[in-house]
Amino acid sequence: MFVVMEKDAGETMIEVVMAALTRHGFDVHRSTGSDQTVLGVVGDIASADIREFEVLDGVQEVVRVSEPFKLSSRSFKRESTVIDVNGCRIGGKDVVVMAGPCAIENEKQLFETARSVARAGAKVLRGGAYKPRTSPYAFQGLGVEGLKLLRAAGREFGMATVSEVMDISQIETALEYVDIIQIGARNMQNFNLLSAVGQVRKPVLLKRGMAATIQEWLLAAEYVMSGGNYQVILCERGIRTFETYTRYTLDISAIPIIQKLSHLPIIADPSHATGRRDKVMPLARACVAAGADGLLIEVHVDPDMALCDGPQSLYPDQFAQLMDDLRLIVPAVQRGLP
Ligand code: PEP
Ligand code: MN
Secondary structure: EEEEHHHHHHHHHHHHHHHHHHHOOOOOEEEEOOOOEEEEOOOOOOOOOHHHHHOOOOOOEEEOOOOOOOOOOOOOOOOOOOOOOOOEEOOOOOOOEEEEEOOOOOOOHHHHHHHHHHOOOOOOOOOOOOOOOOOOOOOOOOOOOHHHHHHHHHHHOOOOEEOOOOOOOHHHHHHHHEEEEEHHHOOOOOOHHHHHHHHOOOEEEEEOOOOOOHHHHHHHHHHOOOOOOOOOEEEEOOEEEOOOOOOOOOOOHHHHHHHHHOOEEEOOOOHHHHHOHHOOOOOHHHHHHHOOOOEEEEEEOOOHHHHHHOOHOOOOOHHHHHHHHHHHHHHHHHOOOO
């Protein structure tokens, strides 16, 4: 349920309403926009008598919402959420490109890749230290040693960093080294992990599960936000369909759908979606044209020797070409590149 405050409701009125809601056992999440405050109320709404809140001073209306997702919804917060990561704004006017190798393999591989993507215009360096591999015999990542390299490379080349955690036990270590915590597709419905990152105060990049509907994805975001961490970046990375030519099917339509339903930033990952290097650039261009707030692109200095996801990783010069292409596309959709 939402309690919409009147435009001129003062701070005291808002606090009185919040206190009344809390007294009734609800969790209250406040959203103050440029002209109005809306209180997102979660708990056992069905048995509440909403008139008790309607009569309070400063309350314009109380609405029961039929959408199951609340804090992530645009009816709760009309203005788009902009997430500031060390001065890099995700969800604002500029399209933010995150790039780097699938997995951090060693210092040379990471630093050379980081140098090339930074020079081409990437603002966030990606790299996996804990890798969710389909086979237990495949390279599982360098763990904390990888995170140390990632932080060093991010600092060296002036980029923020993003890396995945697969388990609650990895969160504390990751927080020390990365700016954005990634929850991978396979963990989109790992509810304990989602609740745990809801307790941290760093942005979370939440990938769409490969078999998740948009509603399930937004409910996953809701797990994070209901813990008080409102900094969620959604990432469309392809869903499983009957098509086998590509690794997954990139659901570009999710971009405008999410932008209608939610105020959260939405980025796209054409690398994991297609699984093929030659399909990454056209789809990356299409996602930006469709309004994505950013991209996540796998780039490797020597993809033929990569320990993970080499076939879908761009060569550095391809990535630079993609950035040049994006410079032409962004003005057509009233965006920019930082
Ligand atoms: C990744 O980004 O390295 C990754 C494993 O992605 P996904 O969870 O989308 O498969
Ligand atoms: Mn990968």
